Amino acid sequence: MTTNIDQLIERYPLVKDLTELKECAWFNPSITNLKHALPYVRMDSKDILDASQRLSRFASYLVQAFPETAKTNGIIESDLVEIASMKALVGHENGTKISGRLLLKKDSHLPISGSIKARGGIYEVLTHAERLAMEAGLLTESDDYSKLFDQKFRDFFKQYSIAVGSTGNLGMSIGIMSAKLGFSVSVHMSADAREWKKNTLRSHGVNVIEYQQDYGVAVAQGRKEAQNDPRCFFIDDENSPTLFLGYSVAGERLRKQFDEKGILVDAHHPLFVYLPCGVGGGPGGVAFGLKMAFGDHVHCIFAEPTHSPSMMLGVYTGLHDNISVQDIGIDNITAADGLAVGRASGFVGRAMERLIDGYFTITDKRMFRLLGQLNQYEDIQLEPSALAGMLGPIVVTNASDYRERMQFDDTVMSRATHLVWATGGGMVPEAEMSSYLESSGI
Numbered sequence: 043m044t045t046n047i048d049q050l051i052e053r054y055p056l057v058k059d060l061t062e063l064k065e066c067a068w069f070n071p072s073i074t075n076l077k078h079a080l081p082y083v084r085m086d087s088k089d090i091l092d093a094s095q096r097l098s099r100f101a102s103y104l105v106q107a108f109p110e111t112a113k114t115n116g117i118i119e120s121d122l123v124e125i126a127s128m129k130a131l132v133g134h135e136n137g138t139k140i141s142g143r144l145l146l147k148k149d150s151h152l153p154i155s156g157s158i159k160a161r162g163g164i165y166e167v168l169t170h171a172e173r174l175a176m177e178a179g180l181l182t183e184s185d186d187y188s189k190l191f192d193q194k195f196r197d198f199f200k201q202y203s204i205a206v207g208s209t210g211n212l213g214m215s216i217g218i219m220s221a222k223l224g225f226s227v228s229v230h231m232s233a234d235a236r237e238w239k240k241n242t243l244r245s246h247g248v249n250v251i252e253y254q255q256d257y258g259v260a261v262a263q264g265r266k267e268a269q270n271d272p273r274c275f276f277i278d279d280e281n282s283p284t285l286f287l288g289y290s291v292a293g294e295r296l297r298k299q300f301d302e303k304g305i306l307v308d309a310h311h312p313l314f315v316y317l318p319c320g321v322g323g324g325p326g327g328v329a330f331g332l333k334m335a336f337g338d339h340v341h342c343i344f345a346e347p348t349h350s351p352s353m354m355l356g357v358y359t360g361l362h363d364n365i366s367v368q369d370i371g372i373d374n375i376t377a378a379d380g381l382a383v384g385r386a387s388g389f390v391g392r393a394m395e396r397l398i399d400g401y402f403t404i405t406d407k408r409m410f411r412l413l414g415q416l417n418q419y420e421d422i423q424l425e426p427s428a429l430a431g432m433l434g435p436i437v438v439t440n441a442s443d444y445r446e447r448m449q450f451d452d453t454v455m456s457r458a459t460h461l462v463w464a465t466g467g468g469m470v471p472e473a474e475m476s477s478y479l480e481s482s483g484i
């Protein structure tokens with residue numbers, strides 16, 4: 043679309059800050075409670091349960107195919123850790139104090155692909171494989187799915203192919219999982235995708251197709267390839283309810299981890315969750331699962347790079363996927379893998395806008411600095427995008443209008459839990475991590 047930027051700014055003043063690449067925040071005054079918002083999502087707890095049960099059925103297969111999942115019995119789940127030193131440091135650096143406690147959800151260290159994409163991406167491949175095998179009469183729900191590891195099944199899946207467009211991590215999840223099952227798989231990689239991710243995929247026998255353009259172009263090409271081949275299944279990151287549900291299972295699992303740690307979430311003990319957002323499926327699906335697990339007491343806030351604020355732009359202007367950051371003169375160039383998305387998912391934005399409290403942007407420079415600090419103070423190594431949420435507790439602390447509207451006074455805030463969702467980094471090669479740390483200036 044062609045947008046008259048000046049007119050847009052007149053109606054939506056924050057767009058000016060976005061065009062100037064300033065760090066900014068917007069808390070949506072139109073959020074509603076879960077009861078009113080749920081009909082717009084068009085999915086409910088039954089769908090999450092179905093996804094959860096499907097993942098349980100595949101657990102015995104995953105233990106066989108990926109022995110690193112044995113210690114969680116084939117369930118792909120990450121640790122939850124407290125980062126108290128980081129809490130003190132981030133508060134101090136920003137001239138304030140973070141009230142309540144600060145936790146990190148280490149999806150960065152999920153098995154198989156080392157990012158949040160090990161939730162949605164793998165789930166969609168498994169769903170597709172199950173459907174094909176059942177339609178062919180080779181599998182029923184009551185079977186022990188470890189039989190999918192037999193050569194017979196790999197030969198069966200070999201007749202089918204899977205295609206996906208990716209900035210890196212989605213391709214890693216879908217590529218590795220699909221190749222393991224036996225599928226022929228093509229990953230269409232945008233220009234910003236790291237070389238090591240392409241090499242890792244090639245070593246798994248994945249067909250990597252490289253583009254000089256951004257994510258939008260890679261996705262469009264992947265979709266086109268699949269259209270010409272009835273045996274090819276295209277995984278559509280921009281519009282997939284299946285991916286979304288794969289992510290949503292995180293909610294009930296986190297709830298269990300909170301119960302085990304005795305962390306209370308209720309009207310007097312709010313939970314703030316900071317989620318890095320690219321196209322929106324990951325953070326949107328996780329946020330949906332969190333809402334279903336914790337109800338109105340969880341508050342989800344999305345974080346995006348100043349160069350790629352596509353979800354904030356889409357929801358704030360109400361234009362969703364009818365506007366891109368390029369339309370307002372932003373280049374969509376960031377070192378934050380997975381977040382370099384110029385046009386957010388319209389499906390996720392429209393489904394979830396009433397349930398997402400706010401959005402903020404963060405510079406690459408600050409992500410790198412936080413990366414270095416987390417390494418130094420907590421000995422945890424992440425990729426830059428996974429640090430996007432780390433500024434969240436500061437953004438909420440400083441958002442006095444939002445806190446007043448939500449009645450989060452100092453007493454409530456002192457009982458709050460802040461959770462930063464660390465979305466990637468577990469598989470970054472050592473040399474690459476060293477260069478990240480060097481760039482951090484810490």
Ligand SMILES: *Cc1c(COP(=O)(O)O)cnc(C)c1O
Pocket residue numbers: 157158159211212318319320321322323324325379380381425427428465466467
């Ligand atoms: C993909 C990704 C995200 C965001 O997920 P979307 O579904 O694209 O919004 C965040 N962090 C990392 C590391 C990712 O790979």
